[in-house]
Amino acid sequence: MNEQDKKYENAVLEIRRGTLLICVLSQLKSPHYGYELIQLLATGGIEIDQNTLYPLLRRLEEQNILTSDWSVEGSRPRKYYSISDEGTELLARLSEEWNRISKSVSEMLA
Amino acid sequence: MELIERYVYAVVKWLPKKKRNDIGRELESSIYDALESRFGEKTEYTEEEISEILSEMGSPWKAAAGYTWMSDRLISPELLQIYFPLTLIICGAVTLGLTISFLVGIFIPGMTFGRFILRFLELIPSILVSVATIVGFTTIIFALIEHSIPGYKIKPQLEKQRRQAAEKSTWKPSDLPAVPKGKQKVALWEPILGICFTIVFVVLFNMFPDKLGIYYTQQWGSGWNFVPIFSESALRTYLPYWNILWGLSVILNILLIVKLRWTLSLRLFDIVIAFMQIAVIGAMIKGPELIDMEKLLSYSNADVAEALTPLAELSNNSIDILLIILIVAISLGILGKIVNIFKTDINIRIPEDK
Secondary structure, three states, X not given: OOHHXXXXXXXXXXXXXXXXXXXXXXXXXXXXXXXXXXXHHHHOOOOOOHHHHHHHHHHHHHOOOEEEEEEEOOOOEEEEXXXXXXXXXXXXXXXXHHHHHHHHHHHHHO | OHHHHHHHHHHHOOOOHHHHHHHHHHHHHHHHHHHHHHHOXXXXXXXXXXXXXXXXXXXXXXXXXXOHHHHOOOOOHHHHHHHHHHHHHHHHHHHHHHHHHHHHHHOOOOOOHHHHHHHHHHHHHHHHHHHHHHHHHHHHHHHHHHHHOHHHOOOOHHHHHHHHXXXXXXXXXXXXXXXXXXXXXXXXXXXXHHHHHHHHHHHHHHHOHHHOEEEEOOOOOOOOEEEEOOOHHHHHHHHXXXXXXXXXXXXXXXXXXXXXXXXXXXXXXXXXXHHHHHHHHHHXXXXXXXXXXXXXXXXXXXXXXXXXXXXXXXXXXXXHHHHHHHHHHHHHHHHHHHHHHHHHHHHHHHHHHO
């Protein structure tokens, strides 16, 4: 990887980090466990590492943006996360802001 | 399957205690999810399959690094592992030292009950002030290390990426240490207490050998008389060996603080120290008498003789018998340690070799 690629990678990382919260919240309107969520996001074109997702879920849970529940569906207990009322409100405001930014950026790039 | 347990343990041991259980369960469940999605639903996965998944997840350090926001404090979890034991050791040793100097201070001529209470009341604030000073200084020093030495700043993503790159080629799941079981676990206070007491012994015997002895009074408030108990020449002969043993035991305890578990090599080290203790005690039985009875009794005047009666009854032989009992006790201890090795260390090794 040359210097140019490194700068690019870092910039991409920055953009992704900002959008990750919106992606995660949008997928948790119905409860999912961590591994399922990784695959769900991957299907939607967002690759996320386990080591990034799990701590993020936990932090959002501590901030009352997500709620969680251990439940046994299938063979083993799994921790299911879903969005809380506070999280739903946050997501609504964030998606509004996202649409605004996205529109502005598109216009600037045009 | 044991590999998963080892991996989970290696991750959660970096995390705050309260969260360990929940994070560990979730991590374990997600490892099984990954195994299931790649190799299908099975009751048992092979070591190779598990290794493949764990290698992709990266080193336990990397997995734990995501949770550092949980302990975003003045001192990071890595440094806390040194900060806590060190602070406790210094506080413990100073508290013990002040208490001993208080006890020695009681035995001065003209000590009355009132003065005794007064001294006791002085002791408490002086311990509190010392402890507060020590905690303050160590905290400031560690916080300075944390925030001024770049290698210790854990937060930045850059640092994480650098480590990831460095670890990709080196970390293997088979490197994971075994999870400490039963008697392998060491509670932090055990080695700390050991070090505190050793420091006190070292200081007492090396710096105040002339203060070790029998203090007695005929009448409370009339002052104290003192008779040194250990023979000077014996102390001079044995002290270097005792110091070596104490030094080794401090090293052992420091290693225990670092690892917080008994490993096979630490147990062997412990056994070596025990054998050395037996050797030194053996030399003490053969060598000059630790307590010079004749000299001790030569102090006697009417009242001293009374105080020394119980001691005078002990002949030199009976001190040797005490030392022999000590050797037997240490030998039994060694046996116990060997049994522990077979019970825990060896047992754990067998399934790994399969």
